[in-house]
Amino acid sequence: xxxxxxxxxxxxxxxxxxxxxxxxxxxxxxxxxxxxxxxxxxxxxxxxxxxxxxxxxxxxxxxxxxxxxxxxxxxxxxxxxxxxxxxxxxxxxxxxxxxxxxxxxxxxxxxxxxxxxxxxxxxxxxxxxxxxxxxxxxxxxxxxxxxxxxxxxxxxxxxxxxxxxxxxxxxxxxxxxxxxxxxxxxxxxxxxxxxxxxxxxxxxxxxxxxxxxxxxxxxxxxxxxxxxxxxxxxxxxxxxxxxxxxxxxxxxxxxxxxxxxxx
Amino acid sequence: xxxxxxxxxxxxxxxxxxxxxxxxxxxxxxxxxxxxxxxxxxxxxxxxxxxxxxxxxxxxxxxxxxxxxxxxxxxxxxxxxxxxxxxxxxxxxxxxxxxxxxxxxxxxxxxxxxxxxxxxxxxxxxxxxxxxxxxxxxxxxxxxxxxxxxxxxxxxxxxxxxxxxxxxxxxxxxxxxxxxxxxxxxxxxxxxxxxxxxxxxxxxxxxxxxxxxxxxxxxxxxxxxxxxxxxxxxxxxxxxxxxxxxxxxxxxxxxxxxxxxxxxxxxxxxxxxxxxxxxxxxxxxxxxxxxxxxxxxxxxxxxxxxxxxxxxxxxxxxxxxxxxxxxxxxxxxxxxxxxxxxxxxxx
Amino acid sequence: xxxxxxxxxxxxxxxxxxxxxxxxxxxxxxxxxxxxxxxxxxxxxxxxxxxxxxxxxxxxxxxxxxxxxxxxxxxxxxxxxxxxxxxxxxxxxxxxxxxxxxxxxxxxxxxxxxxxxxxxxxxxxxxxxxxxxxxxxxxxxxxxxxxxxxxxxxxxxxxxxxxxxxxxxxxxxxxxxxxxxxxxxxxxxxxxxxxxxxxxxxxxxxxxxxxxxxxxxxxxxxxxxxxxxxxxxxxxxxxxxxxxxxxxxxxxxxxxxxxxxxxx
Numbered sequence: 001x002x003x004x005x006x007x008x009x010x011x012x013x014x015x016x017x018x019x020x021x022x023x024x025x026x027x028x029x030x031x032x033x034x035x036x037x038x039x040x041x042x043x044x045x046x047x048x049x050x051x052x053x054x055x056x057x058x059x060x061x062x063x064x065x066x067x068x069x070x071x072x073x074x075x076x077x078x079x080x081x082x083x084x085x086x087x088x089x090x091x092x093x094x095x096x097x098x099x100x101x102x103x104x105x106x107x108x109x110x111x112x113x114x115x116x117x118x119x120x121x122x123x124x125x126x127x128x129x130x131x132x133x134x135x136x137x138x139x140x141x142x143x144x145x146x147x148x149x150x151x152x153x154x155x156x157x158x159x160x161x162x163x164x165x166x167x168x169x170x171x172x173x174x175x176x177x178x179x180x181x182x183x184x185x186x187x188x189x190x191x192x193x194x195x196x197x198x199x200x201x202x203x204x205x206x207x208x209x210x211x212x213x214x215x216x217x218x219x220x221x222x223x224x225x226x227x228x229x230x231x232x233x234x235x236x237x238x239x240x241x242x243x244x245x246x247x248x249x250x251x252x253x254x255x256x257x258x259x260x261x262x263x
Numbered sequence: 264x265x266x267x268x269x270x271x272x273x274x275x276x277x278x279x280x281x282x283x284x285x286x287x288x289x290x291x292x293x294x295x296x297x298x299x300x301x302x303x304x305x306x307x308x309x310x311x312x313x314x315x316x317x318x319x320x321x322x323x324x325x326x327x328x329x330x331x332x333x334x335x336x337x338x339x340x341x342x343x344x345x346x347x348x349x350x351x352x353x354x355x356x357x358x359x360x361x362x363x364x365x366x367x368x369x370x371x372x373x374x375x376x377x378x379x380x381x382x383x384x385x386x387x388x389x390x391x392x393x394x395x396x397x398x399x400x401x402x403x404x405x406x407x408x409x410x411x412x413x414x415x416x417x418x419x420x421x422x423x424x425x426x427x428x429x430x431x432x433x434x435x436x437x438x439x440x441x442x443x444x445x446x447x448x449x450x451x452x453x454x455x456x457x458x459x460x461x462x463x464x465x466x467x468x469x470x471x472x473x474x475x476x477x478x479x480x481x482x483x484x485x486x487x488x489x490x491x492x493x494x495x496x497x498x499x500x501x502x503x504x505x506x507x508x509x510x511x512x513x514x515x516x517x518x519x520x521x522x523x524x525x526x527x528x529x530x531x532x533x534x535x536x537x538x539x540x541x542x543x544x545x546x547x548x549x550x551x552x553x554x555x556x557x558x559x560x561x562x563x564x565x566x567x568x569x570x571x572x573x574x575x576x577x578x579x580x581x582x583x584x585x586x587x588x589x590x591x592x593x594x595x596x597x598x599x600x601x602x603x604x605x606x607x608x609x610x
Numbered sequence: 611x612x613x614x615x616x617x618x619x620x621x622x623x624x625x626x627x628x629x630x631x632x633x634x635x636x637x638x639x640x641x642x643x644x645x646x647x648x649x650x651x652x653x654x655x656x657x658x659x660x661x662x663x664x665x666x667x668x669x670x671x672x673x674x675x676x677x678x679x680x681x682x683x684x685x686x687x688x689x690x691x692x693x694x695x696x697x698x699x700x701x702x703x704x705x706x707x708x709x710x711x712x713x714x715x716x717x718x719x720x721x722x723x724x725x726x727x728x729x730x731x732x733x734x735x736x737x738x739x740x741x742x743x744x745x746x747x748x749x750x751x752x753x754x755x756x757x758x759x760x761x762x763x764x765x766x767x768x769x770x771x772x773x774x775x776x777x778x779x780x781x782x783x784x785x786x787x788x789x790x791x792x793x794x795x796x797x798x799x800x801x802x803x804x805x806x807x808x809x810x811x812x813x814x815x816x817x818x819x820x821x822x823x824x825x826x827x828x829x830x831x832x833x834x835x836x837x838x839x840x841x842x843x844x845x846x847x848x849x850x851x852x853x854x855x856x857x858x859x860x861x862x863x864x865x866x867x868x869x870x871x872x873x874x
Contacts, residue, residue, distance in 0.1 A: 007387035015375055018416075025783060035815070036802045037656070043810040044664045052663045091336055092369050097359040098388055174642035174731065181648040190652055191659045259338045259352065 004098055005106035012110025023118065026071070030122040034067040037191075038130070052195045058221065061133040065217040066189050068123040071115035072148060073187060073212035074180055076159035077108045082166030090258075100251070101160065108156050136222045143229060144219040150236040151212045157243035160251060167254040188214030208239035265309035266440060266472050267333065272342035274303040274328050274496075302328040304496035305342070312439070313470040315462070317483035317504070320493030321589060326476040329493070330442050333474070334364055347439060360389065363438035367445045370425065371432055372417045378428045379413040382435060389436035396435070403431040406461045423454035430458055434465055440472045447479050459485045480581045492588070499588070508581065514552045516540075516583060519565065520573040521547060528568045537561050550579075620717055621725045642731035650738050653679065653805065668809040673749050674837060675806070680742030681762070681836070682804045682829035685769030687736025693774035695726040699784035713870075720778070720862055750837070758836065768847050769828035773801070775854035776823055782865040804828045824850050 016022050041059045045051040051059040081104060084090045096103055126132070135141040162179050166172045184190055186209035193204055193214050204210045211232055218224050224232075280296040303325040310316055320326050331337040332344060335351030335358055344351060351358045372381040386396045404410055407427045412420060420428065426446065433441060443462070447455045463486055465471055475486060483490065483504065490507050492500035500507060528547065529539045537551035551561060562571055657679065661672045670678070703709040703723070712722045743762070747754055804825040808816050819825045820843075827847040835844045 004387050004390075007384055011373060011376065011380060011384055014380060015373070018375055021783065032800055036806065039810045039812075039815070040656075040660055040667060040806060043667050044660065047666070048664055050663065052659075089369055091331075091366060092364075092371050094336060094355065095334060095359050095362070095364055095371075096388055097356055099356055169641070174639075174645045177645035177649060178641065181645065181652050184652050185648075185655065190656045195659045195662070196655075256338075259336060 001098070001102065005102060005109060008103060008106025009109030009113060012107045013113050015110075016114045023121070026118045027121045027125065030067050030071060030118060031125060033070075034063045034126075037063050052192065054192070057131050057133055060130045061221065062192060062217060064123065064126045064130065064132060065220055066213055067126075068119040069148065069213050069216060070187075070189055071118050071122075072112060073151060073155055073183055075111045075115045076155060077104050077111060078159040078163035078166075078172060078176060078179070080104075080107065081160070081163030082172040085163070085166040086170070094255070100255075101248070104160065104163075105156060108159065112152065133221060135220050140219055140222055144216045147211055147216045147219060147229075147232060147236070150233065150240070151208075151216075153240040154208050154236065154243055155212065157240070157247040160247040161243070164247070164251045164254050167257065183209050183212065186210060187212045188217070206235075208236065208243070211236050266312045266347055267308075267310040267474075268343070268345040269306060269308050269329075269333075270343040272303055272306045272329070272332065272344060273301070273340045274325070274332060274337065275340040276300045276302055301496055303332070303339075306493075306496070306498050308491055308498065308501055310472060310474070312472055313466065314472055314489055315466055315487045316472075316474045317487035317490045318474055318476045318493065319480070319483060319490060319585070322478075324493040325496040326493055327444055330364075330444050330474070330476060334358075334362060334442060360436075361439045363433035363436070363441040365426075365429055365433050365441075365443045365446045367448055370417070370429055372425070372428060374417050377414050377416055378409075378420070381417070381428075381432060382413075385432055385435050391436050395437065399435055399437070400431075403434065403461075406464060407431055407457060423450050426450060427454065427457065430461060434461075434471070437469060438471065440474070443473065443475045443477075445477055446475070447477060447482055455479065455482070456485075462486050480585065484581050492585075494588070504581075508579075508584065514550050514579050515558075516577055516579055517549050517551070517558060517561070518575040519547045519549065519562070519571055520545060521565070521569040522572055523570045528565060531568060532564060534561075534564065617718065617721050621721050623725075639731065643734045646731045646734040647738070650683070650735070653802070668807045670807050673746050674833075676742055677746035677750065677836070678807070678829055678833045679805050680739045680744075680746055681766070681769075681833045682801065683735055683739025684743060684762075684766045685739075685773060685828050686801055687732045687734075687739055688766060688770035689773040689777070690732025690735055692770065693724055693777050694732065695723045696777050696781040696784075699723060699781050704784060719866065720859065724774075724778075747836070752836065752838070761832070761835070765832040765844070765847065768851050769832065771851040772824060772828050772847070772854055775851065775858040776825075778855075778858040779861055782862060785865055785869045801825065801828075804830060824854070827851075 038060055041051045041063075042056060045056040045059070054062065084093060093103060094100060135144070158179060162172055162175045165175045169175075186204050186207050188210065193201055193210060196204070215224065215232055219229070277297045277299055280298045306325075306329070318326055318329065328337065332339050333346060333351060335353075335355035338352045346358060347361050349358045371385070372378060373384070382400065385391070391399075404413070407430065409427060409431060412424050412428055415424075417425065417428070430446065433443075447458060450458070459482060462473055462475075466473055473486070475482060477483065487504055489502065490500060490504050491498060492507075522545065528542060532539075536556040537549050539547060539549050541548040547565070549561065551558075558574070558576065562574070565571065657672075657675060660667065661675075665671065667675060699709070703712060709719075712719045715722055744754075747758075752758070800823065803811075803815070803819050803823075808819060808826050808830055811819070820827075824847075827843070827850055831841055831844040831847065834841050
């Protein structure tokens, strides 16, 4: 089973490899995405000597890590899935001797592998232009990666939910933007969550998005206490389970619909 | 023990009745009007391992619906399907391990990768043992002539090349049953022949059960031993191909080129041993049975009304028989009953 | 000239069809508009957060930055509505082989593609931009004269044309990459360059957004003018739009020829 999923992931990664330009374009775009934010904070820092309570090095590192990690949280299979629903390819995929979820989880692994490569390249390139803060100890680094990995099922199930919308609409374009925007707001891509109003911080504490980017970045920067991490891990697992059931029920409902009414 | 068992199978769709105009559009939004359509109406059949079955019928007769139910992609409204001991729509994934399917132009090949990559993935997904995979790949490459295609990206293949690869991909895991829904649509004669040859050989070698739907009756003529004929959701014939032809097809078709013809021969000449199917100023198409009359007698009769210039004859083929059936020739009176009876006898 | 007018009228009739198409998929449309509002929220949230930490950015205060934001959004909204079809080249046309169908039409493929723009939801962008612009003009007590209205309309259209031309250039990548829409989405982020005064950027980026990808002409120079800050750069923008479109079409044609000769 795991082997099959890895094979699927490799297939997806190979698709990206066929178009070499993808890699350069995506990396370039990641960097562009963050540059504006960094410049705005720099302007503020030079005026006031303060960037939202951070030093400018910390703020810059924050945004560069955000962008390094963001493809990992934002990319996935929902587009491919909706596409296959729209053109009827889904009938073929349902005839695989592996469940649809496992099939797409495999494909998603390919997406994540590519996101990792792009993220890594983004980080390396940015480190030439800006002074970056590195993790103080190895444990922080490992925990940071661990929390990122816990986010994988969460983003995957969200992708499946958005992809399933494709059964009901012509395109999932709007849903995709919605998904992306929600993650951007709640995961701290726009700005560190501590700069948001208190009520917002309270909400984001209970939602799963913060742990996709904001928390790993802060673990990297050494801003998270060890006892908090335990709570974070439990929360991620619970959210993983909740989203799994939502995705499952929604998808099964949609598939039941087509097996009764035809494709 | 049949490999496929279908009993009293019914599939009914509920579709929203589209209404015209803006008002109708809003009416539908609030309270949609449903229309019931019976796609498959109480069909029964059994298929034994290794059979080559042609599942035929006009567009909308319910062929694809049946295939989709057999693969588990559609849930029957009522009735029972057992494939290989499993109920497909309940145990879809388990069932998938034993089956292969080609749906028209839908593909299991990855669009932008070389063909061989998709084959390797199929090997992983279906857990095909290495030596089995090699053996099949070699054999299939040979019959379907895939040698030069394997390293090409799927998007760069022509339709025929793509279908050859698709067929190979479908048989790669030695499925017990293969459903081929219009595999030859839009292909040239050579590719069609190639694919037919492949199906026959694999069937002989591996006892693969094949269910084939097609509009090209040459496929059936070439590949299948048995025919299931569907009309408006019901089976109207189920039995051996040869028998089908024997019973309904023992007539000869003749095209007679004529001149100096100014009247309608059909109106003048009433005969119960031959039938004029078509006629115009220069040509007549007639149909007769060899044991009832001869072409010489017919020509004699016709020559009273015109001058015969030339004549072409051929034995009726499956296509002619089906045309007749669709036209309703066998739907009225005794003939229709005999088809029905035959179908029932078979079951 | 006649050829250009012909193409424009063709383009408009395509646009009408695609508007009808979008009305059929209501659900898509509603979700689209909501998503657009949230995307707006993303940018606005950042501005609000920034101004909790400072009084001004490069001498621009909160209201002035919001005006700049509103003006940018008007242009982006118009261009989103008119040129959105470019985003579909990869996923919609290339992957399905539909692109060849477009090549067979007796119309330049660019017209067909741009004409199929379905991005009705950009109007949400446009109206939010308009709302913010008007509100900020009042807040900043800038008199809304007829001249100003004419200027805003004129330079917004020019701004939309500049964005459209840049999109056209970048859409060339769709000929060769898988998932070009991901690429294009990232360009929403490039637009963000236009949302702040160019003084905050370093020299390299200043040159980039005035000369190479002239986003500064989309909103920054026009807004300076609306604010009564003297600048003459503004009057260059129509010429820049024209030059950019010429370059875009030329490049697109070159890419198309190359694509045709290598084939699929």
